[in-house]
Every structure is written in C-alpha cells, then in structure tokens.
Amino acid sequence: MPATSKAKPAPAGRGRRAVRASGDExxxxxxxxxxxxxxxxxxxxxxxxxxxxxxxxSRPTFYFYFPSKDAVVLTxxxxxxxxxxxxxxxALATMAEGELRAALRQALTDLYGAFRSRRAVTLAxxxxxxRNPEARELWSQVMEGWVADVTAVIEAERARGAAPAxxxxxxxxxxxxxxxxxxxYAAFTGESPSLDEERVIDVxxxxxxRAIYGTAEPS
Amino acid sequence: MPATSKAKPAPAGRGRRAVRASGDExxxxxxxxxxxxxxxxxxxxxxxxxxxxxxxxSRPTFYFYFPSKDAVVLTxxxxxxxxxxxxxxxALATMAEGELRAALRQALTDLYGAFRSRRAVTLAxxxxxxRNPEARELWSQVMEGWVADVTAVIEAERARGAAPAxxxxxxxxxxxxxxxxxxxYAAFTGESPSLDEERVIDVxxxxxxRAIYGTAEPS
DNA sequence: AACTTTATCAACACTGTGTCGAGTTGGTCA
DNA sequence: TGACCAACTCGACACAGTGTTGATAAAGTT
Numbered sequence: 486m487p488a489t490s491k492a493k494p495a496p497a498g499r500g501r502r503a504v505r506a507s508g509d510e511x512x513x514x515x516x517x518x519x520x521x522x523x524x525x526x527x528x529x530x531x532x533x534x535x536x537x538x539x540x541x542x543s544r545p546t547f548y549f550y551f552p553s554k555d556a557v558v559l560t561x562x563x564x565x566x567x568x569x570x571x572x573x574x575x576a577l578a579t580m581a582e583g584e585l586r587a588a589l590r591q592a593l594t595d596l597y598g599a600f601r602s603r604r605a606v607t608l609a610x611x612x613x614x615x616r617n618p619e620a621r622e623l624w625s626q627v628m629e630g631w632v633a634d635v636t637a638v639i640e641a642e643r644a645r646g647a648a649p650a651x652x653x654x655x656x657x658x659x660x661x662x663x664x665x666x667x668x669x670y671a672a673f674t675g676e677s678p679s680l681d682e683e684r685v686i687d688v689x690x691x692x693x694x695r696a697i698y699g700t701a702e703p704s
Numbered sequence: 705m706p707a708t709s710k711a712k713p714a715p716a717g718r719g720r721r722a723v724r725a726s727g728d729e730x731x732x733x734x735x736x737x738x739x740x741x742x743x744x745x746x747x748x749x750x751x752x753x754x755x756x757x758x759x760x761x762s763r764p765t766f767y768f769y770f771p772s773k774d775a776v777v778l779t780x781x782x783x784x785x786x787x788x789x790x791x792x793x794x795a796l797a798t799m800a801e802g803e804l805r806a807a808l809r810q811a812l813t814d815l816y817g818a819f820r821s822r823r824a825v826t827l828a829x830x831x832x833x834x835r836n837p838e839a840r841e842l843w844s845q846v847m848e849g850w851v852a853d854v855t856a857v858i859e860a861e862r863a864r865g866a867a868p869a870x871x872x873x874x875x876x877x878x879x880x881x882x883x884x885x886x887x888x889y890a891a892f893t894g895e896s897p898s899l900d901e902e903r904v905i906d907v908x909x910x911x912x913x914r915a916i917y918g919t920a921e922p923s
Numbered sequence: 924a925a926c927t928t929t930a931t932c933a934a935c936a937c938t939g940t941g942t943c944g945a946g947t948t949g950g951t952c953a
Numbered sequence: 954t955g956a957c958c959a960a961c962t963c964g965a966c967a968c969a970g971t972g973t974t975g976a977t978a979a980a981g982t983t
Contacts (some may be wrong), residue, residue: 501742527834529834540860568832601814611834612834612835615746615748615830615831616746621895625895625896628897629896629897652907652910653903653907654720655897656899656906656907657907657911658906658911659887659897659898659899659907660883660887660899660911661883661911662897663886663890664880664886664887666886667742667882667883667885668878668879668882668883671878671882676844677844677847677848678844678847678848678851678881679878680873680875680878680879684871684875687875688871688875688876688878688879691871691876691915692879692880692911692915694920695914695918695919695920696911696915698912698920699917699918699919699920700914700918701805701909701910701913701917
C-alpha cells in the first residue's frame with residue numbers, strides 16, 4: 486500500500502504524523518529538503534534516500550515520518566493549494582462588485598502569482614497527479630473550487646444582462662480554468678510553444694473577456 | 705543512457721530497429737501488447753517484463769528489439785502523431801477558403817476524433833511527456849505545427865478585416881491550442897471537473913470563435 | 924563446412940522501495 | 954532512583970524493476 490497512511494503513531498489524514506518532540510524539526514527538514522531538491526530536478530529523479538540524507542537521517546528513519554516520497558510532496562502541495570485558495574477567495578470578493586474587467590485581471594494575476602512563486606512545487610504537483618490518485622483528488626478539488634466560482638460569476642453577468650447567453654456557464658468555466666492551468670504550466674516549464682511569462686496574463690484575460698462577453702458570430 | 709538508441713543493428717532514429725527476418729513480427733507483438741495493456745492500466749504500471757511476456761519472449765530478448773519501455777511507447781506515439789498531422793493538414797486545407805465557422809468546427813472535430821480513437825495512447829503520451837525529453841520534444845513539434853497553422857489563419861482573417869486586432873496572433877493561438885489539449889485530456893480521463901465528451905467540441909468551437917472574432921469589451 | 928548475422932535467454936549487477944527487529948534516549952512517576 | 958514507556962533511530966533484509974553479459978542456437982552466405 487504505497488502513499489497511504491501507515492506511520493507509527495499515524496493518526497492524521499494523509500501520511501504526516503502528530504508527533505511533538507524533537508522529531509518536529511526532522512519533519513520540517515524533510516519538507517525543506519524536498520522543496521530544495523525540487524528546484525533542481527523533477528520529482529521522478531528524487532529518491533527517498535535523497536530526502537533522508539538531505540534531512541540528516543537514514544532511509545528507514547524517513548519512513549518514521551512519512552509513509553512515502555509521495556506523501557511528502559502531497560503535504561507540500563496541500564500548503565500551496567491552501568494559499569492559492571486564499572488568493573482565489575480574495576480575488577472573487579473584489580469581483581463581486583462591478584468593474585469586472587479590472588477585477589478579473591486582478592484575480593488571474595493573483596492566482597498566477599501564487600503558483601509562479603512556488604513554481605517547483607507546482608510542477609511537482611502536475612507530475613504527481615499523473616500517477617497518484619490522492620494528488621489527483623486534491624487537484625480536482627482545487628479546480629472544482631475555481632470552476633464553481635467562475636460559473637457563478639458568468640451566470641450573474643448573464644442574469645444582469647451584461648453577458649450574452651451561450652454555452653452553459655459551467656462548461657465555459659471548465660474550459661477557461663483548464664486553459665489557464667495548461668498555459669501557466671507551459672509558461673513555467675518554458676516548453677515550446679509557450680507564452681512568455683509577462684504575456685500570460687494579458688492573453689488569458691483577453692480570452693476570458695471575449696469568451697464571457699462576446700458572441701460567436703464571425704463578420 | 706536510457707531511452708536512446710542502443711539496439712543491436714540500431715540504425716534508425718529512435719530505438720526501433722530495421723530488422724526484416726521473423727523478428728519483425730516480434731516487434732509488432734511488442735507494440736500490440738503495449739497498446740493492449742495501455743487500455744487496462746497506466747504506463748507507470750506496465751513493466752518491461754509485462755511487455756516481454758505479452759509478446760511471448762523473455763525480458764532480455766525484449767531489449768534486442770527496443771532499448772526501453774519508453775522507446776516502445778514513443779514508437780506508438782509517433783504513429784498517432786503522424787495520423788493527427790494528417791487530420792490537421794486536411795482540415796486546414798478546407799479552412800483556407802471562407803466559411804470559417806463550419807471549417808473550424810470540422811478541424812477541431814477531426815483532431816479530437818484522431819486522439820479520442822486512440823485514447824489510451826494519448827494518455828500514455830501525456831504521462832511519458834512528464835519524464836521523457838524525447839516525448840516532450842515530439843509533442844512539442846505537434847503543438848508547434850498546430851500553433852503555426854492557427855496563427856496563419858488568425859492573421860489572414862485579420863488581414864481581410866474579418867477579425868479585429870487584439871493580442872498577437874501567435875499568443876492567441878498558443879493559448880487556444882493548449883486549451884484544447886487540456887480540455888480533451890480531461891474529457892478522456894473523465895477527471896472532475898471535465899467536459900462531457902459530447903460537449904467538448906461545442907464549447908471549444910465557441911471559445912475559439914469568440915477569441916478570434918470577438919472583442920474584449922464588456923457591456 | 925567455415926563464417927556471419929540474427930535471435931534467444933539464464934544469470935548477474937545495480938538501483939530503489941518498504942519492512943523488521945533490535946537497539947538508544949529522554950522523560951515520568953512509584 | 955530505577956523501572957518503564959514512548960519517541961526515535963538504523964543495520965540488515967526482502968522485493969521489484971531495469972539493463973547488461975556471455976554463452977548458445979538457428980539461418981543464411983560464401
């Protein structure tokens with residue numbers, strides 16, 4: 486049973502423990518080592534041994550603190566996701582009261598910033614999602630949160646006559662949110678083709694506005 | 705040196721060989737086994753041993769035909785990508801002469817169909833891209849091809865006055881193409897949130913048209 | 924019939940994961 | 954204070970997977 490709870494005193498949700506003693510700083514050391522190594526190379530090229538050594542402990546001792554490498558990264562992603570959720574709520578609060586164009590830009594900028602400031606972790610999350618159901622579930626919740634909020638905004642704009650009818654609001658929201666995810670990911674990795682980091686927001690905001698407020702009639 | 709050419713007679717590009725004898729059918733058996741197993745489970749859960757046994761040979765013999773598991777999948781992806789490129793050129797030919805709305809829908813439908821009909825391979829490609837530079841490069845070329853074509857279409861539409869000015873055509877094309885990739889991937893995996901398979905095309909076409917022909921002015 | 928090429932696989936070397944059990948250490952309370 | 958317990962540590966092991974080596978067989982080629 487990989488990547489599931491199984492630590493010695495193991496009570497908590499994922500794989501982290503609830504210890505209090507000096508082990509607390511060991512746990513932190515492991516998390517910090519993981520973040521540091523992720524700046525250098527992808528998750529797939531980091532071993533449990535790398536994490537243990539980086540934290541100054543032996544490999545078996547690592548397993549006292551985390552049930553697997555994945556659990557470490559999941560813990561780190563948890564925190565990133567929580568921060569991003571904060572950005573989102575804040576941004577949405579602004580958006581609730583008119584001046585949508587500027588508010589939308591602000592919202593996308595904040596979210597983009599939240600992930601860009603932890604680029605390495607964001608990339609690791611994408612990698613982990615490919616093979617870890619728990620990571621998939623966590624990311625899924627993040628996306629659902631965004632989609633729900635964006636859906637509400639679109640429906641409100643349509644209700645007050647500011648936006649024309651069109652595809653179901655939720656479908657539109659899903660596509661737009663997924664576009665953001667992919668475009669941002671590409672910009673972070675620098676793959677080609679990808680948008681320049683400074684152009685990401687301009688392009689995304691433009692497409693969002695056109696998708697929400699425009700109609701689909703060519704000349 | 706994993707995933708690079710290294711087979712016995714090894715001349716060709718990647719890791720496939722140029723054998724002619726009875727080994728030809730072994731090679732095909734390996735490729736077929738890979739495709740079959742990918743329908744059942746992700747690439748990360750398929751071992752070289754699985755492929756060898758599936759093809760009725762021992763593991764060392766597998767290495768006579770392919771230098772690694774990745775090389776097998778790369779060969780399969782190559783073919784998918786070639787087929788998709790065919791769809792694209794065909795679709796673009798239609799698009800070159802007016803009636804853009806219908807032509808665009810047709811183009812996106814064909815492309816979507818090309819990948820949906822080989823869903824398992826498409827998903828494996830996404831997984832492999834995460835950790836294999838060669839897969840990344842291959843996919844990159846596919847995306848660049850699309851972006852180049854779409855950029856040309858947008859510029860042509862702007863030149864003939866059918867589409868308004870806006871973000872640089874290439875930037876717009878990158879975001880739209882990446883949106884398609886992500887939305888399609890999500891629909892294939894059935895993750896949540898994701899668009900229903902029957903709704904994908906409608907939603908994407910709508911956003912493309914609005915992004916290309918609309919303006920970004922809210923009411 | 925010598926020789927080469929193609930094909931095959933048992934056995935090996937290596938890397939990485941996760942577990943077991945035998946410790947050590949520091950605090951607590953009888 | 955000393956018996957005890959929980960937190961903590963790690964050497965040694967069992968396993969799974971990858972890729973290589975070398976010996977061998979079977980099919981052409983000259």
